[in-house]
Amino acid sequence: MTNSNSDRRPGEFALIAQLFAPLSRGAPGAFGLTDDVALLTPPPGRELVLTTDALVEGVHFLAGDPPDSVARKALRANLSDLAAKGAEPAGYLMALSLPDAVPMTWLESFARGLAEDQRAFGIALLGGDTTRTPGPLSIAISLIGWIPAGKLIRRAGAKPGDLVFVSGTIGDAGGGLDLLKGNENMSGEHSNFLIERYRLPVPRIVLGQGLHGLASAALDVSDGLLADLGHICEVSEVGMTIEASRIPLSPALQALRGNADEAVARAATSGDDYEIAFTMPADRRNALSALAVKANTNVSEIGRVETGHGIHLVDSGGRQIPVSRAGYAHF
Amino acid sequence: MTNSNSDRRPGEFALIAQLFAPLSRGAPGAFGLTDDVALLTPPPGRELVLTTDALVEGVHFLAGDPPDSVARKALRANLSDLAAKGAEPAGYLMALSLPDAVPMTWLESFARGLAEDQRAFGIALLGGDTTRTPGPLSIAISLIGWIPAGKLIRRAGAKPGDLVFVSGTIGDAGGGLDLLKGNENMSGEHSNFLIERYRLPVPRIVLGQGLHGLASAALDVSDGLLADLGHICEVSEVGMTIEASRIPLSPALQALRGNADEAVARAATSGDDYEIAFTMPADRRNALSALAVKANTNVSEIGRVETGHGIHLVDSGGRQIPVSRAGYAHF
Numbered sequence: 004m005t006n007s008n009s010d011r012r013p014g015e016f017a018l019i020a021q022l023f024a025p026l027s028r029g030a031p032g033a034f035g036l037t038d039d040v041a042l043l044t045p046p047p048g049r050e051l052v053l054t055t056d057a058l059v060e061g062v063h064f065l066a067g068d069p070p071d072s073v074a075r076k077a078l079r080a081n082l083s084d085l086a087a088k089g090a091e092p093a094g095y096l097m098a099l100s101l102p103d104a105v106p107m108t109w110l111e112s113f114a115r116g117l118a119e120d121q122r123a124f125g126i127a128l129l130g131g132d133t134t135r136t137p138g139p140l141s142i143a144i145s146l147i148g149w150i151p152a153g154k155l156i157r158r159a160g161a162k163p164g165d166l167v168f169v170s171g172t173i174g175d176a177g178g179g180l181d182l183l184k185g186n187e188n189m190s191g192e193h194s195n196f197l198i199e200r201y202r203l204p205v206p207r208i209v210l211g212q213g214l215h216g217l218a219s220a221a222l223d224v225s226d227g228l229l230a231d232l233g234h235i236c237e238v239s240e241v242g243m244t245i246e247a248s249r250i251p252l253s254p255a256l257q258a259l260r261g262n263a264d265e266a267v268a269r270a271a272t273s274g275d276d277y278e279i280a281f282t283m284p285a286d287r288r289n290a291l292s293a294l295a296v297k298a299n300t301n302v303s304e305i306g307r308v309e310t311g312h313g314i315h316l317v318d319s320g321g322r323q324i325p326v327s328r329a330g331y332a333h334f
Numbered sequence: 335m336t337n338s339n340s341d342r343r344p345g346e347f348a349l350i351a352q353l354f355a356p357l358s359r360g361a362p363g364a365f366g367l368t369d370d371v372a373l374l375t376p377p378p379g380r381e382l383v384l385t386t387d388a389l390v391e392g393v394h395f396l397a398g399d400p401p402d403s404v405a406r407k408a409l410r411a412n413l414s415d416l417a418a419k420g421a422e423p424a425g426y427l428m429a430l431s432l433p434d435a436v437p438m439t440w441l442e443s444f445a446r447g448l449a450e451d452q453r454a455f456g457i458a459l460l461g462g463d464t465t466r467t468p469g470p471l472s473i474a475i476s477l478i479g480w481i482p483a484g485k486l487i488r489r490a491g492a493k494p495g496d497l498v499f500v501s502g503t504i505g506d507a508g509g510g511l512d513l514l515k516g517n518e519n520m521s522g523e524h525s526n527f528l529i530e531r532y533r534l535p536v537p538r539i540v541l542g543q544g545l546h547g548l549a550s551a552a553l554d555v556s557d558g559l560l561a562d563l564g565h566i567c568e569v570s571e572v573g574m575t576i577e578a579s580r581i582p583l584s585p586a587l588q589a590l591r592g593n594a595d596e597a598v599a600r601a602a603t604s605g606d607d608y609e610i611a612f613t614m615p616a617d618r619r620n621a622l623s624a625l626a627v628k629a630n631t632n633v634s635e636i637g638r639v640e641t642g643h644g645i646h647l648v649d650s651g652g653r654q655i656p657v658s659r660a661g662y663a664h665f
Contacts (some may be wrong), residue, residue: 030382037569038489039415039553042481043382051374051382052362053460055476057429062572084370098388098429098474111557138469142431145386145476150373158369222370226403277560 012107015133018267022114023097024299029127030094041129043094049149051267052090056080056146060139064202065183067226071116073142078120080225082206083148083277087223089156089211092148094129100143124208149310154215161220161239161282165308168291170278170300172253173228175200177273178260193255200253204277209296211279217290228271229314229326230327234278242311243269248319251303264324268316272326282308337444343438345489346464353445360458361425372460374425380480383421387411387477391470393556395533396514401440402447403533409451411556412477413537414608418554420542423479427459431467431474455539485546492551492570492613495500496639499622501538501609503584504530504559508604509591524586531584535608540608541629548621552612559602560645560657563611567646570613573642576602579650583635595655599647613639 012018018119019036027033032042045051058064058077068076078095085092101110129147179201181187182194206223215222220239224231228250232243247267260266283291288304295302316324343349350367358364363373369475376382389395389408399407405595416423432441452458460478510532510559513525545552551570555562559581567574578598591597616620619635626633647655 010552034488034490037565038419039423040383040385040419041488042486043384044483045376045382051376051478051479052371053374054371054428055427055429055461055474056463057431057465057474059431059469061468062466088369088371090371096384096386096476098386098476100388100472100569102389130386132387134388134390135393136469136472137392138467138472140392141431141467141469141472143386143388143463143474145429147382147384152375155371155373157365159365205457234368 012110018110018133023108023128025129026114026117026121026128028186029121030129033127033129036130043147045149048152050152050155052085052088052150052155054084055143055328056083056084056147057143059141059143068202069121070112074113074116075120075203076251077142077144078117079206079277080206082124082208083145083204083223083225085146085148086206086208086211087221087279088150089154089215090148090150091212092124092126092146094127094147096129096145097131098143099131099133100141101133102136102138102140105140138198156214156218156221158220158222158235158238159233161235161241161308163241163286163308163310165282166218166285166304166307167232167243167245167280167282168302168304169224169228169251169280170210170302171205172251172256173224173276173278174256174270175253176204176275178256180275187259189259191260196253196255197259201275204275206277207279207298208298210294210300213294213298214281217287217294218281218283221279224276224278225274226278227274228276228280229316230272233314235282236312236314240312242309242313242315243306244309244315244317245306245315247324249303249305251301264318268324268326271316293305335609343441349441349464349558353441354459354462357445357448357452357459360452361460364458364460367461371579374460374478376480379483381483381486383416383419383486384482385412385415385477388472388474389413399444399533402450405444405447406451406534408473408475409448410535410537410608412457412475413455413539413552414535414556416477416479417542418552418610419481419535420485420546421479421481422543423455423457423477425458425478427460427476428462429474430462430464431472433467433469435470436471452541469582487545487549487552489551489553489566489569490637492566492572492639494572494641495616496550496613497635498563498574498576498611498613498637498639499633499635500559500582500611501541501584501633502536503587504555504607504609505587505601505604506584507535507606508601509587511606518590520590524589527584527586528590532606535606537608538610538629538631541625541631544625544629545612546628548618548625549612549614552610555607555609555611556605558605559607559611560647561603564645566611566613567643567645571643573644573646574637574638575640575646575648576637577650578655580634580636580648584634595649599655599657602647
């Protein structure tokens with residue numbers, strides 16, 4: 004591959020040296036991406052926490068999405084997994100599959116997005132693989148972090164009598180996606196907010212790290228609130244009743260769809276929220292309020308854990324609300 | 335997605351529970367793939383070693399390749415990186431992007447291939463992500479292992495006067511790929527051997543772990559022998575002279591292309607060998623011979639490290655052999 008045109012991509016090694024090696028500077032064990040592997044040494048007393056998430060163009064992001072926000076979303080989808088478990092992120096590996104048509108300007112903006120979020124979340128690029136693909140652009144990131152030994156907040160652990168909480172607001176990303184796809188029509192500030200929530204989720208790192216000793220179970224909401232709470236129920240072998248009127252909707256989403264039960268059910272089955280859903284014994288409410296202030300993150304109590312199994316979404320009169328789908332499938 | 339047809343795929347969660355969760359059994363910290371993250375605790379005194387490699391259908395493997403060998407090749411491409419550094423593999427994360435047309439039978443065979451190599455190399459699946467793609471099937475694996483602190487064999491470290499070695503034979507996978515693509519015509523045992531070498535590389539784990547204290551620099555040969563030796567030269571700031579007649583060619587490759595200088599140059603610029611190339615002070619030859627016996631792996635001395643820079647491929651008269659390309663680009 005030649006580099007005669009300024010927007011033509013250089014070859015793989017030049018690309019790595021130019022765009023990606025600078026992203027490894029914070030990690031001496033990455034050897035400036037000049038070796039086959041990276042070295043990492045966890046601090047004493049910590050366990051390693053590992054997760055991987057792949058984003059595919061047309062499935063997890065749209066061709067027209069700004070490249071820097073695609074990069075940041077790819078990192079944040081992984082950061083959100085660690086946040087929900089109370090872990091501290093350290094570094095990441097990235098496998099990037101690039102169609103020939105992706106220009107150098109796209110990649111430069113993509114790398115700037117990575118750099119920006121590396122600074123924001125205190126992580127570095129440890130290693131990667133760049134390959135050609137005849138298909139859509141895709142980004143597979145494996146994020147590595149650590150946690151004090153024995154402190155991981157699992158999906159297992161919810162107990163009947165615990166309360167159910169969720170951070171932030173729910174359904175915004177689903178609304179943003181519908182706006183971007185032209186399924187809905189709205190403009191102005193509310194529209195911008197929802198699109199931003201789709202493109203740039205906010206991993207709740209400080210909140211998650213504060214949930215040690217408070218939450219009995221937690222996960223990040225990526226498949227849809229009800230589907231993900233269902234995962235906690237399965238693994239914890241419990242059921243839940245969730246009150247629709249307590250599920251937090253942003254003013255922007257309410258402007259788009261109102262706040263009737265149907266709108267709430269739809270919000271609770273959209274994907275890509277990247278909020279933390281968790282359960283907690285009722286006697287820890289005060290500590291949680293203090294944590295929410297410290298983390299500068301709203302936390303809403305939305306229901307309770309019960310014996311039995313499955314999720315019951317109910318209206319203010321306690322009547323069950325029918326839900327047509329459990330979650331958003333990226334599959 | 336329904337499961338009415340026996341060859342129809344189940345949904346993402348059923349697929350994970352049925353095919354992939356059993357692959358995590360050797361790793362308690364994988365939680366049976368029912369949580370957002372996996373936990374891993376390195377043994378005391380070890381550093382973590384990390385690598386990632388992605389395989390894309392049509393680029394790194396062919397649509398007609400047996401699914402179990404695709405799985406094993408995806409693992410082995412990563413295992414080879416750790417092998418060349420002297421590291422011990424522990425577990426892996428896998429991001430799998432699946433076109434809708436991939437049937438359940440393909441995935442079952444793919445999972446059997448993973449299981450077989452997990453047993454062979456003592457590793458377990460720690461976590462993963464399964465997503466739909468409108469493009470070709472692709473597999474991104476991140477392999478995690480460890481190494482005694484300070485023992486990593488780097489690409490940096492080759493010194494003028496060191497000898498250059500390579501394990502196994504070179505160019506077989508390139509020959510196998512040409513046979514599979516119909517660029518070459520040959521049948522019988524030699525053809526099967528070359529195709530097998532393309533589909534199923536052999537990571538030199540035992541050899542690599544024995545190179546501590548012997549090798550001054552090492553890497554795995556995946557872009558082509560000369561290109562990869564060039565990487566050692568760059569990072570170590572040295573040059574090399576490689577004798578074409580000493581580059582090890584298999585009888586099968588010689589049957590396909592002969593052993594003239596041109597055939598050797600072609601073998602040394604094919605990809606996917608997954609052998610270990612390394613440099614070593616001359617006074618360690620006896621220890622290396624003992625190691626080669628222990629690892630049951632041929633090791634060939636092919637040249638020497640010099641001051642200067644770049645690779646000089648020479649014939650038996652010391653005359654430089656022109657090389658038309660440095661390596662095989664997966665990019």
